Amino acid sequence: MEIMGLPLHPLVVHAVVVLVPLASLGGIVISLWGAARKRYGWLTVAFAAAAAGSTFVAQKAGEAFYATFARPTEAMEHHMTLGGQLLPWVIILFVGTVAVMFAQRLIDRQDSRGRIMVIVGSVVTVVMALVSIVQVARIGHSGATAVWGG
Template sequence: MFSTIFGLPAHPLVVHAVVVLVPLAALSALVVAVWPAARDRYAPAALVIATLALISVPLATHTGEQLERHVRPSAFVEQHTSMADGLLPFAGLLWLGLAVLVAARRLGATRDVSWPRYLAGGAAVVAVVGAVASGVQVARIGDSGARAAWHGVATSSGQVSGPHH
C-alpha cells in the first residue's frame, strides 16, 4: 500500500478520515439506536458512514505502521501504536450493531412478526456500546498520537515540552 501522498507521509492525512468518520458514525449510531423515528429515516445512512469509518481504521493503522519505520522509537510512539491496534474491534462492533439494526428494521417492515423488534433492541445496545467505546478510543488514540508527534518540540515560550529537556 502507499506510504506517501503527494510526497507527504500518508498516515497524518489518512488518519483524518478516522478522526472524522468514527465519531460521526458513533454519533449517528447513538441517534438511530435511541430515537426510533430517526432509525426509520437515517439508519441506512448511519450504516454507510459506519462502513466508511470501519474501512478507514485499517488504512490508518497500515499507514501508521509504515510511518513508524521512519520515526525514532519512543514510548509515546509505542503507546500510540498499541492503542491504535485496539480500535478496529470497537469500530467493528459499532458497524455490526448498525448492520443488524438496519436488517431487523427491514425484516420487521416486510413480515408480520415481533421478533425483529427484539433483534433491533439487542442491535441497538450493541451499536451504543460500539459507539461509546470507539468514540472514547479515537480520542485516546488521537491524544497519544499528538504526544508522539509533538514530544520534544519547543513550545512558544522556547522551552522544550515533555520530560526530556
C-alpha cells in the same frame, strides 16, 4: 505509504477522527429513535463502513510510518499500541448498525423477531459507539503527545 512525499498516516487519520464519531453518534441515534432509523439508518451504516475502512487504512499506514523511525519513542509505541486496538471496535459498530437496520426491516414486516433484534443490535451499537469515541480521543491524544510532546 506516501502521497506526494507526505506520509499517508497523518493525512488519513483526519478521516478517522471525523467518521468514527459521526458513525458512533448516528448509531446511537438510530438505536434509540425509530423515526431517525427509518430516515437516516442506511446513511449511518454507510458512515460506519467508511469509518471502518478509514480506520483500517490509518492503521496500516501508521504501521508503515512507524517502521521508518530508527528509534521510536515510548510515546510513539504507546500510540501504536492504542491505534492497533481501534479497528475491532469500529467493525463491531458497523455490524451493530447493520443489525439494527435489518431488525427495522423485520419490524416493518410485522415480524416479532424484529423487536428483540433491534434491542440486541441497539445495545451492541451504543456500547461500541461509546467505546469507539473514547478510543479515538485516547488515540488522538497519544498521537499528539508523540508528535508535539507534552
